[in-house]
Amino acid sequence: MNFQLSEEQQMLADSAKRFVRDNSDVEKHRQNKKLMPLDAATWQQFADLGWLAVPFEEEHGGLGMGQLETMVLLEALGEGLIMAPYIATVVLGGGFLRQASAAQQAETIPALLEGKLQVAFAAEEYERVFTLENTAMAAEVQGTDVVLNGIKSCVMNGDQADLLVVLARTGGQPGDQDGLSLFLVDANAPGVERVAHRTVDGRQGAEIRFNQVKVSEAARIGELNGGYAIARDVLHEGLLALSAESVGSLSVLLNETVEYSKTRNQFGMPIGKFQVLQFRMADMFIAMEQTRSLLLAATLKTVEGHDDAAKAVHAMKAQLGRAGRKIAQEAIQIHGGMGMTDELGVGHYVKRVTGVDGLFGNADVHLMAMARSA
Structure with a gap:
């Protein structure tokens, strides 16, 4: 290939x-x-x-x-x-x-x-392990309008967005794939309240509260109660994008750690000469290449429409969480105390990788999703 x-x-x-x-x-x-x-x-x-x-x-x-x-x-x-x-x-x-x-x-x-x-996608909610089907936010159909009530948490770009794509439940119960609908909502519409916050990696997001927010039928994306399939496919694209960005960040963590081991002297020699640290950096490299390969495989499967594309995306996100933690922790350990400061880029990359792991389900959530799709 x-x-x-x-x-x-x-x-x-x-x-x-x-x-x-x-x-x-x-x-x-x-x-x-x-x-x-x-x-x-x-x-x-x-x-x-x-x-x-x-x-x-x-x-x-x-x-x-x-x-x-x-x-x-x-x-x-x-x-x-x-x-x-x-x-x-x-x-x-x-x-x-x-x-x-x-x-x-x-x-x-x-x-x-x-x-x-x-634009921002408002999907995650409090007190629930994230999966699309766990959505509980209510969307009550009233004639040709829909009234939204509830809270969405950790909305990426939610503080800056002009337009919100809101996933809400127009039927069924939390855990059901049926009954989910998607709506375009003006971020400044009456009843929309945004509470901005910073995330662990310095990015910005928002908690968004919906209080009797009325949207018309023309604001719906797709069919009523038919939003799950659309949201799943778009979210998988988002997970691949997040994974690609994180692979770039992980490659910097690996390269900077190797370079640091060549210049940091201890006991009269660079610490990269110590075999135990060479083994640890070799493990970082293996984890990095496994993650990059799985990213490419998941992306190609998605582009080519393979039947197991969704499974590959879940596997990618699970691998990213586990490999990311491995590479990040080793980078901090080998850099020593300096790796924890704001003076080096290492700490900033570690925070970003940590933040991405928690977005739209962490490694454990996607490992379970991958097992269910087997």
Whole structure:
């Protein structure tokens, strides 16, 4: 099998790596101590570079690329911990908009591609292990309208979003796949309250409270009670994107740890000369390559429509959580006390990998999901 990037994919990766070199440094990561507005200039640069258009079809003004190109782009951006809501807005938000009606697409996609629309997917809830079918938030059908009541937690980009894609229950009970529906909701609509917060990795999100929020039938994506399949497919795209970004971050953790072992002297020699540390870094390398290979396999299976694509995505997220913890902990240990400080990039990458593991279900949740799909 040919794993070489095409010329177009290589150009995309190179442009992202140049952006990272010019815009990422430890000092910028250290500044993420408080809630800040979206960096409009950086986001506009994403639009000017054409990155916002990567997964969209040409008929919508996009570049007609796909998940492989998204993987290539996000792995490069993950190497620089770029603080931009690409996954929330373009991958997840854009994924839902591509499933929306023609009228909804005409109203939203051009603005997204121009960098003028931010989107967030409101799915996770408190006191529940995350799976889509565990959604309990109520959506009561009243004639041609739907009234939303409930709370969504840990909404990526929820504090900055202009438009929310809300997963709510119009029928059935928590645990049922049937009875779930998707709605586009104006983030500033009456009854929507957002409580912004920072996550462990310095990113921003929000708890979003819905109190008698009324949306019309025209705001629904897909059929009533038929939102599960759409949400599952788009979420799998999001999980692959998160995994690609994390693979980029893990590769930096590995490389920086190896380089540090060559320069840090102890007992009159570089610590990389000690065999026990060589073994530990070899284990890091193996975990890294296993994760990268599984990411590529899961992405290809999804692109090619294999029957076990969903199983591969769950396996990828489970592997990412376990390998990420292994690589992160070893990086901290080998760097010693310095690895825990804000002065080195190591700690910032560890926080990001830790944060990603908890998004949309951790390693244990996806390991169980993979077992159920066997």
